[in-house]
Amino acid sequence: MKEFGYEKRSGSSVKTVAVLLSILLIITVIGYSAYKIFFVDAPVIEGTEAFNQLPLDKTITLNGRNLKSINISIIQNGKETALLSDAPEGGKKTYKLQIKPRELKLTDGPAKVVVKAKAGILKKAGYEINSTIDTVPPALEVLKTPEVIFQGSTGFALLRAGDAGSVYVSNQGKTFKAFKSKDAGGKQAMADYIVFFPVPLEIKDNRFFAVAEDAAGNKIVRTLPSRFMPVTYKTSSINIDDSFINTVIAPLLNTTEISDPVKAFKAVNEEMREKNRIKLEEITQTSSPEILWRGSFLQLKNGQVMATYGDKRTYNYKGKAISGSVHLGYDLASLAHSPVEAANTGVVKFAGELGIYGNAVIIDHGLGVMSLYGHLSTIMVKEGQTVNRGDVIAKTGATGLAGGDHLHFGMLVQGYEVSPLYWYDEHWIKDNILNNLTAN
DSSP states (O other): OOOHHHHHHHHHHHHHHHHHHHHHHHHHHHHHHHHHIISOOOOEEEEEGGGEEEEESEEEEEEEEEESEEEEEEEEEEEEEEEEEEEEESSSSEEEEEOOOTTOOOOOOEEEEEEEETTTEEEEEHHHHHHHHOOOEEEEEEEEOOOOOESSSEEEEEEEEOSSSSEOOOOOTEEOOOOOEEEEOOOOOOOEEEEEEEETTTTTTTEEEEEOOOOSSEEEEEEEEEEEEEOOOOEEEEEEHHHHHIIHHHHHHHHHHHOOOHHHHIIIIIIIIHHHHHHHHTTTTTOSSSOOOOOSSOOOOOOOOEEEOEEEEEEEEEEEEEEEOOOOOEEEEEEOOOOOSSSSSSEEEEEOOOGGOOEEEEESSTTTTTEEEEEEEEEEOOOOEOOOTTTTEEEEBSSOOSSBBBBEEEETTTTEEOOTTTOOOHHHHHHTTTSSSOOO
């Protein structure tokens, strides 16, 4: 009887466990289903604003999260065309859609992009984007540009563009803004544009392109016909001693003790120089939309040229080369604390301390052209002040990375330092710029 009773109770326990397991499984399934229904995050799709404008060819990047499925289509004139249909694993995916409206049999004009996404069972997201299809590129014509442009100089172009949102010159991946000059009339809202652009010392591709883009992203490219001429610049070797390290480098590093002269010099000549280059780009990002200067640019009165633009320098310490640089201006020396005149008319863009340039002034002459005055002992102007050609703005000095009293004079074009030599030359300005300002 005991054995029989034991067997009976044992069978009952097994059934009880089975029931409990079944109930637990049901609860788990119900809980998971409830989670999928109520607690899963809604799908998110980032980048859909790129559908607002669709040019001739556009690649759109979309980042999706919490995705069970995603479907995208475009509707125009009652016809729906599928662009994407996917059920990603893991719920997170990046899509790159290349859209060519003409291949999709779409026409220029309005359309609607519909985006639908699901997450879990009930969570959904939907977007309807009003899109404009525009597959016609803007018009662009190169009206005038100098026959020859020299390495390290300033280039110039007069362009005419229609239906363009932006017009610029491009070289080596860099873009240089063209400023609207005047409306030229015509059905395509034609306008003339003026652009000054630098011809870099480190140029590897001597082709310059004029480019016009419209709001949709269509663009047209024209090669500038100017011939590029390489220029051979000076190379020099400069010896650095402990006296220079202690009297010039130490103050720039805001210290009175230098334990490693080589490391200290490299910190100024390389690291600080690079930071100053970036700062110059920031200062020169905006410029007056019209030419403020007139005629050639003035040189320091009674100033003797101590160093020129493009000088490739090697610095030696105790007979060993430790660093290098390229000098990007003219060093002009006269009497100590000589008056410095504004080289031409413009607006003071910057007045203050600027690293290796010491106390410095930058004047905006319009259309991205600016002049730089460095190593000053005294600054006599303020930012935003209008100055005329020949106005005294400062006095020469030896602040910054300078071994003695002099003026570092530089010319900046769209943030890049170019040779001042051309801007000193009245004939170069007349032949390359003034004679080309109008279409005629």
